[in-house]
Amino acid sequence: MPSGPDYDYWLLDLDGTVVDVEPGYVQDVFAAVGDRIGYGFTTEQAEILWHGLGGFRNNQLERWNIDPEAFWEAFHEVEDGEAHAAHSFVYPDAERFAAVDAPVGVVTHSQSYLAEPVLEALDIRDWFDTVLCCTDDTGWKPDPAPVRSVMADLGVRDDEHGVLAGDGPHDVGAAWNAGLDGVHVERHGHDRRGMCVLGDHRVRDFDELFA
Incomplete structure (x- = not known):
């Protein structure tokens, strides 16, 4: 090899x-996403989803009874390229x-x-x-x-x-x-x-x- x-x-x-x-940015994004879909993400949940911990993200969302389609729609509305880059x-x-x-x-x-x-x-x-x-x-x-x-x-x-x-x-x-x-x-x-x-x-x- x-x-x-x-x-x-x-x-x-x-x-x-x-x-x-930076971790603070992850928390800000998930707070905003949570406001849109009516779900309060914990710090650990935000990090799990952001980094793909525990497997495929959609499977994880479903385990938390979150509709993946609604989540990703809100996520893409919240995420801003310039803020992400900064x-x-x-x-x-x-x-x-x-x-x-x-x-x-x-x-x-x-x-x-x-x-x-x-x-x-x-x-x-x-x-x-x-x-x-x-x-x-x-x-x-x-x-x-x-x-x-x-x-x-x-x-x-x-x-x-x-x-x-x-x-x-x-x-x-x-x-x-x-x-x-x-x-x-x-x-x-x-x-x-x-x-x-x-x-x-x-x-x-x-x-x-x-x-």
């Missing part, structure tokens, strides 16, 4: 993998992708109106050769379709060995479904996530992967 630097190309998730936001930061261990000597692409569930201001504000857009924000048309991870779209944009060959790294089980699933190695970056700990996510590599951060 190749070590991190030996991959011919890299695909990355964005939120929770390369960048994240409270975002880059994980220090992800800064190595500014200088990785290989094609690097992003495939993210973050919508373009949120992702693009973050990339601009943090001055990291030029780290990536292509960025795809998933939609119903592109498909959503673990569907391999958006992954393969990014691979096509990068112009990778069939004989090249690539990897997709992300912080959720859907990232590893998308990698495997597209024939890539999958890296799970567990920034919150398996105990807090409530599960262990399988992967070709399971690491706490990119420093551990590249060590």
Whole structure:
């Protein structure tokens, strides 16, 4: 199995993998969403949903008797790209992708109106050769379709060995479904996530992967 630097190309998730936001912003967003749907989110619930702890978010919402469609409609009404960007930061261990000597692409569930201001504000857009924000048309991870779209944009060959790294089980699933190695970056700990996510590599951060 190749070590991190030996991959011919890299695909990355964005939120929770390369960048994240300050906790206070998460609480403000969920307070506003809760006002719209008539639900009082606790601090723990907000963090579980924001970071995808405990599995797929829609399943978690249903366990709390929250209609996923109503939640996401309110969530997208509340989230503002400029405010999100103003409270975002880059994980220090992800800064190595500014200088990785290989094609690097992003495939993210973050919508373009949120992702693009973050990339601009943090001055990291030029780290990536292509960025795809998933939609119903592109498909959503673990569907391999958006992954393969990014691979096509990068112009990778069939004989090249690539990897997709992300912080959720859907990232590893998308990698495997597209024939890539999958890296799970567990920034919150398996105990807090409530599960262990399988992967070709399971690491706490990119420093551990590249060590």
